[in-house]
Amino acid sequence: MVSTVTTSLTDVASSDTALRAFLHGLPGVDRVGADQRAAMLGTRSIKTTAKAQAIDLAISMVDLTTLEGADTAGKVRAMCAKAVRPGGDAPKVAAVCVYPDLVPVAVGALGGTGVKVASVATAFPSGRSSLDVKVGETAAAVAAGADEIDMVIDRGAFLSGRYMKVYDEIVAVKAACGAAHLKVILETGELATYDNVRRASWLAMLAGADFIKTSTGKVSPAATPPVTLIMLEAVRDFRDATGRQVGVKPAGGIRTAKDAIKNLVLVNETAGDDWLSPDWFRLGASSLLNDLLMQRQKLSTGRYAGPDYFTLD
Numbered sequence: 001m002v003s004t005v006t007t008s009l010t011d012v013a014s015s016d017t018a019l020r021a022f023l024h025g026l027p028g029v030d031r032v033g034a035d036q037r038a039a040m041l042g043t044r045s046i047k048t049t050a051k052a053q054a055i056d057l058a059i060s061m062v063d064l065t066t067l068e069g070a071d072t073a074g075k076v077r078a079m080c081a082k083a084v085r086p087g088g089d090a091p092k093v094a095a096v097c098v099y100p101d102l103v104p105v106a107v108g109a110l111g112g113t114g115v116k117v118a119s120v121a122t123a124f125p126s127g128r129s130s131l132d133v134k135v136g137e138t139a140a141a142v143a144a145g146a147d148e149i150d151m152v153i154d155r156g157a158f159l160s161g162r163y164m165k166v167y168d169e170i171v172a173v174k175a176a177c178g179a180a181h182l183k184v185i186l187e188t189g190e191l192a193t194y195d196n197v198r199r200a201s202w203l204a205m206l207a208g209a210d211f212i213k214t215s216t217g218k219v220s221p222a223a224t225p226p227v228t229l230i231m232l233e234a235v236r237d238f239r240d241a242t243g244r245q246v247g248v249k250p251a252g253g254i255r256t257a258k259d260a261i262k263n264l265v266l267v268n269e270t271a272g273d274d275w276l277s278p279d280w281f282r283l284g285a286s287s288l289l290n291d292l293l294m295q296r297q298k299l300s301t302g303r304y305a306g307p308d309y310f311t312l313d
């Protein structure tokens, strides 16, 4: 794979034709192989001390998320409190992820704690709006204090082969981010093929993504292991080709400590341990944290405290 993409990437996005030629020149994904490898890695078992370390690492990688129309300032403040002190001596999570209008609430609650404020922008989850609106929403969220922006790509443009439109939008949103980090959501459940997941990953990275993210959490399937595997291969190969490291964020449907640990095994076995840190790998989830905390408690005391012991996610 790597040898085929190490040719100069300088002119890859100089025209629609060049970008299409590059993306369609990437090796095709062996679907059966990807499914089997992800399934095989999912059977690895981790015990005792290593499991405790993995659970704490997973907690530190969580983007604790609420993206509901019914979200309130009170709910976001409660989530932020939990993000900073999940329970006992558990580590704090990486970030709290909210809609743009709730960024000031999260900033007020998290200032000085080290937990980042992430916000979805660009007409999340559909992405169906003008570029001006997307850029304006991004700039407003950053001005309100967001450290990280989670943008969605224009899947309609991608699926109809208008790759430069997708590329140009990412470049424009990245510029509007300023110092804030940009996570680019591919919405892999709408991309139809694994080849498209690989192409969209490269497209996002070429356009300047700091992270590539699987899903909005509003479309099924979301963060499946094979899709995460393909994206991890992409960031590995992109770093080999360019020297720039890009993070990965599976999101959507990750609910259990077992799911989280499977993801960590995928990272370790695919991209490598350079990615085993919240700087380079996140787990976007609305209801994973409680299970991580319950499994943590079970490992240290030998019994489950039960879900009522912890505050709601």
Ligand SMILES: O=C[C@H](O)COP(=O)(O)O
Residues within 6 Å of the ligand: 065, 067, 097, 215, 216, 217, 218, 251, 252, 253, 254, 284, 285, 286, 287, 288
């Ligand atoms: O970005 C994160 C997702 O919206 C969370 O999805 P989830 O509710 O399935 O955990």
